[in-house]
Amino acid sequence: MAVGTSPAPLGLTDPRTGDAAGAIARLGVSFWVFSAVLILMPLIASPFWLVQIFAYAAILGMIALSLMFLAGYGGIVSLVQMTVAGLAGYLVAILGDSAITQISLTWPWWVAVPIAILIATLFGTISGALSVRTEGIYTIMITLAIASAFYYLTLQNYTIFNGFSGFNGIVPPRFLGVDWRGTNAFYYLALGCAALAYWAVVYVSRAPFGLALQGTRDNPRRMAALGFNVAAHRIAAYSFASVIAAVAGVLLVWFQGQMSPGTAGVGPVVDILIIAVVGGLGRPIGPFIGALVYVLLRTFSLDALEAIGLDGKRFQLVIGLGFLLIVLFSPGGLIGIYERLRERHRRSQDTRAATMNAAGRGP
């Protein structure tokens, strides 16, 4: 499967002024306005919106971002990213504390969380190693098989994963003098992690590693003829993406307060793909936009459907139809639509300027 939306070129050597003022100016006004709105959000948004909408969207966005990194830069469509997040979440419940006292080891969070991220990353890397020699649809099949296998393992294994009922009573820890269960605290935690993941992806995409990954996407054979080990690069990309997915998994289990097989079932696995594609695989911001749209639809389409006299349980239909429309009309996702509109606006301004110049030169 060709992932046809190559990320926009940023130029390896953007002119860098080096000072802070230059850095602020370079990012543009919209970036700072957007950041300020996100940081000041607790002043205007209700606790429900802060956690159930924005924090949840940030977490799902991070998992979709890990897929965007693989698919957008590496041309690798991996369905295993939700499973990596799910494993990290399970490990937090198993190694840390939960209501299932006969299984949970009650290690302190600062031991449990790093180990959970480490093991989940290792799992993602091994999944990558199993699938990197395949292309397109076969990569999808192998990663889907791994994701399904993990789902059935958690469903049927009671000694470690506590089977169907899973774990509950998992709470975010208290550290740095802050109780991260609090609405504002959890919102900032999710936002901070998402911003860090976003920055890491943007940064690495212009570093030699990210550049080489884009090379393997465009032309793997030539990459080998330039001295690169294509398989090793793809496996390393899985590792990098898995760290992001694993961190998101830890946040997810804290957000949900519980962990069960359904969290990383085949449905959520496909949802992550939908989020990434709807948002747009071309830019790292796409998955977050896709996640926000997905969370809003999930939350409000039920009420909206009932308001117009339809069965509220049909909200999946709304998501499916939206997905269909976006894939049909904009292969670049919502980000692609935005970029096309901006391009059209710019061009119409250019023509207007040209017409005015021509008119001005007239007699």
Add this chain to the structure above:
Amino acid sequence: MSAGPALGLRSSNAGNALELRGVGRLFGALAALSDITLSVRPGERRAVLGSNGAGKTTLFNCITGDFPPSSGVIRFFGEDVTAFPPQERIRRGLRRTYQISSLFTGLTVFDNVYLACRGVSRNRFSLLRPRRDEALMQAAESLVEAVHLAPVRDRLVGELAYGQQRQLEIALALSGAPRFILFDEPAAGLSPTERRDLVHILTSLPSHIGYIIIEHDMDVALRVVESVTMMHNGRIFKEGRPEEIETDPEVQELYLGGAHG
């Protein structure tokens, strides 16, 4: 039939840049190459000529490891590289260009060249962005200059004109510290002016860099080499100096004659 040890083209075995011994390649039952034995000295420039389907590009693919040979041994500067994956051969100083441009169309000209320089350096997996004054950045800048692509440095390669893509193809092969280059029809599709530029680039390469060139344009091929290998049906058919090959009656009949008339 194997290649005759003619003309002293093969001096000693140890000092050869490239040495093929009994190399063959099968595609199913089809023998694309059979029993190729060939030696090229360091710094030697050689043309491989032959009609379409003679096995020239397959020979390149075996030398670079894109397709491993079905039989035989390949030595690169004395080292047996037969079982090496392509990247290991590239890191030892072998380079190639492709008949059909094989570039990274979604990246800029500079990023293409920079990747080529990175490929043969350490820290291929670096997560840190390069500084502007890094040695590899400088090397990539001067390569972009050398192939006259500085004006389009930041353009996406997919948007370049055909001739510019061919020039970039050569820049990628010159990256790092090449010791031996395989050029696969570098002049194909170029205008007469671009062909003159190409001859200039090839003849002004440092003398320690040897190459093999596949080229149908005799005006280009015979002006930039000191020896010629003729191939026919996957075998070596004749070896000699350019002027000998040009006037050889058998060659005339098989290749040049066919081509001209």
